[in-house]
Amino acid sequence: MKKILFLFILSLSLSAWTPASRSERESKYILKETKKAISSTFKIERFLLEQENILLTSSAFLTEHSIFKINTETDSIGYAIVVSAPSKTDSFEYLLLLDSSLSLKKVKVLIYREDYGGEISSKRWLSQFLKSANDDTYVYGDNISAISGATISVKSITASINDVMDSLRTLQSQNKI
Amino acid sequence: MHKTLSLVLIGLTLCTYGQNTSVQDTLQISSNQRILNNLAGIPRGITLGGYGEVLYNKPENLNAEIDIQRLVLLFGYKFDERVQFVTEIEFEHVKEVYVEQAFVNYNLTSGLNIRAGLMLVPMGIINEFHEPTIFNGVERPSLDKYIIPTTWREIGIGLSGRLNSISARYQAYLFNGFLSHNGESGLLKGSNGLRSGRQKGAESTMSNVNFAGKFDFYGIRGLRLGLSGYHGKTQAVDGQNQIPGSQVGLSMLGLDGRYTLKKFSARGQYTIASLSDSDLYNELTGRDLGSKLMGYYLEAAYNVLPFTNKQRLVGFVRYENYNTHHAVGEFISKNEAFHRKEWTLGFSYHIAPGAVYKMDYQTKSTAIANTTKGQFNMGVGIWF
Numbered sequence: 001m002k003k004i005l006f007l008f009i010l011s012l013s014l015s016a017w018t019p020a021s022r023s024e025r026e027s028k029y030i031l032k033e034t035k036k037a038i039s040s041t042f043k044i045e046r047f048l049l050e051q052e053n054i055l056l057t058s059s060a061f062l063t064e065h066s067i068f069k070i071n072t073e074t075d076s077i078g079y080a081i082v083v084s085a086p087s088k089t090d091s092f093e094y095l096l097l098l099d100s101s102l103s104l105k106k107v108k109v110l111i112y113r114e115d116y117g118g119e120i121s122s123k124r125w126l127s128q129f130l131k132s133a134n135d136d137t138y139v140y141g142d143n144i145s146a147i148s149g150a151t152i153s154v155k156s157i158t159a160s161i162n163d164v165m166d167s168l169r170t171l172q173s174q175n176k177i
Numbered sequence: 178m179h180k181t182l183s184l185v186l187i188g189l190t191l192c193t194y195g196q197n198t199s200v201q202d203t204l205q206i207s208s209n210q211r212i213l214n215n216l217a218g219i220p221r222g223i224t225l226g227g228y229g230e231v232l233y234n235k236p237e238n239l240n241a242e243i244d245i246q247r248l249v250l251l252f253g254y255k256f257d258e259r260v261q262f263v264t265e266i267e268f269e270h271v272k273e274v275y276v277e278q279a280f281v282n283y284n285l286t287s288g289l290n291i292r293a294g295l296m297l298v299p300m301g302i303i304n305e306f307h308e309p310t311i312f313n314g315v316e317r318p319s320l321d322k323y324i325i326p327t328t329w330r331e332i333g334i335g336l337s338g339r340l341n342s343i344s345a346r347y348q349a350y351l352f353n354g355f356l357s358h359n360g361e362s363g364l365l366k367g368s369n370g371l372r373s374g375r376q377k378g379a380e381s382t383m384s385n386v387n388f389a390g391k392f393d394f395y396g397i398r399g400l401r402l403g404l405s406g407y408h409g410k411t412q413a414v415d416g417q418n419q420i421p422g423s424q425v426g427l428s429m430l431g432l433d434g435r436y437t438l439k440k441f442s443a444r445g446q447y448t449i450a451s452l453s454d455s456d457l458y459n460e461l462t463g464r465d466l467g468s469k470l471m472g473y474y475l476e477a478a479y480n481v482l483p484f485t486n487k488q489r490l491v492g493f494v495r496y497e498n499y500n501t502h503h504a505v506g507e508f509i510s511k512n513e514a515f516h517r518k519e520w521t522l523g524f525s526y527h528i529a530p531g532a533v534y535k536m537d538y539q540t541k542s543t544a545i546a547n548t549t550k551g552q553f554n555m556g557v558g559i560w561f
Binding site: 026088089090109111112113114115118119121122123124125128139140141142145146147148149151155 | 224226253255258261282284287290305306311337339341342344346393395396398399401435437438439440442444484485530
């Protein structure tokens with residue numbers, strides 16, 4: 001009984017902390033995490049994010065997204081792309097960092113909302129996407145290993161990253177980025 | 178039917194509304210807001226889903242049974258980005274209705290949720306992951322019926338979440354426990370252990386809090402390992418719970434593993450349960466409850482179709498060994514018929530992600546000589 005009471009009090013006190021607007025909180029969180037990931041991946045501290053006015057070709061696994069060019073004082077060093085993809089009953093956001101030659105440098109799940117399939121946030125599992133050659137397609141079960149209990153989200157992020165990369169390569173071949 | 182239809186329509190309307198808003202807003206907002214817009218996900222609304230299986234079982238020398246074993250409808254409602262209600266309404270054998278899950282998930286941070294309501298007890302693989310398209314075999318493993326009484330669910334409260342840096346998931350709950358005595362008779366028995374004591378959240382009585390937890394590790398590529406624990410005491414109705422032997426202590430430990438390497442997959446599970454005071458319980462009730470229940474199974478499977486195919490044709494073999502009289506108290510003797518062994522050989526043909534045809538043959542035997550019997554099974558399963 002004491003334990004139940006403790007859990008209740010814990011949940012109430014934690015909820016009291018929470019700012020009213022989740023979206024605002026999430027937005028700030030995404031920006032913070034994106035900047036942190038850029039700093040650690042590209043080993044830079046000072047940079048600017050410039051929003052690109054292009055959109056990738058949308059698909060079932062690639063709907064909402066934003067593309068940012070990562071600029072230092074002298075140079076443009078790559079891209080940061082935030083993408084929404086579907087999980088079983090909701091959606092999640094992930095970040096892709098690429099260098100100027102569109103080589104993938106980092107994949108990170110920023111926000112995962114539902115309980116089912118959250119295993120894809122594992123850093124170790126996501127590192128598989130960095131190991132394939134640039135023009136490889138990621139294939140679930142082949143160069144991207146399965147995670148038992150998270151099949152839907154594993155397939156979703158794999159398809160989503162394939163769609164992003166395909167679309168980026170097309171844009172690159174058209175000299176649009 | 179009308180209600181279902183309206184739910185579908187409301188769901189579709191909400192989806193469409195959400196998407197339109199996103200597109201319009203994208204055109205006229207700043208980059209920060211644009212990211213914000215991207216995050217919106219499905220801010221609120223209804224989720225519909227379900228799973229079901231229609232089975233044909235033909236035991237040797239007996240008539241076949243054809244049954245809509247279960248049809249489960251899932252409804253979720255998202256109140257806001259962090260509070261969600263999930264329920265599953267189950268129809269068993271067409272005419273029995275149960276609530277399989279009904280809980281509120283309160284997402285505190287990305288790695289921490291509080292859950293309260295009717296929830297699945299995290300023990301082994303199948304009790305949590307039991308949709309027909311994600312396990313091989315027409316029937317669920319028998320271990321997950323006789324040792325872990327799948328679908329094992331009770332009302333409780335607890336925490337769940339993930340630790341992404343170490344690729345782990347944790348769950349820890351306080352649950353109501355099994356009912357061992359209803360005032361007239363004892364419900365737990367030798368043949369199926371704890372199964373008949375499930376209260377399933379239906380006017381359940383509670384005299385003791387039970388703890389259940391599970392730790393899953395998936396940091397090695399293709400491998401998922403689980404360690405589950407359950408500890409507590411069974412319940413007896415008011416007036417009965419003062420009588421010695423009405424309640425038994427229960428500790429259960431489970432280890433499970435699932436491995437996938439390209440087209441090959443394997444899984445295994447080991448579960449042991451210790452019951453204290455089973456002698457007192459048997460003396461009071463005249464039952465034959467064992468003091469230890471134990472079981473394990475091993476399964477290997479191979480998909481014969483190419484990766485690039487949407488369809489999968491998975492052949493598998495499974496061996497199970499489980500005993501609801503793994504140990505007994507001083508006053509009853511072991512019933513060897515409760516030590517059961519099963520081989521299952523068959524295939525699952527996934528005609529689309531979420532729809533499967535299954536067929537297998539089982540041989541079932543006990544520790545008593547010459548008891549081997551065969552059974553042929555077919556089934557169709559869906560999950561959406």
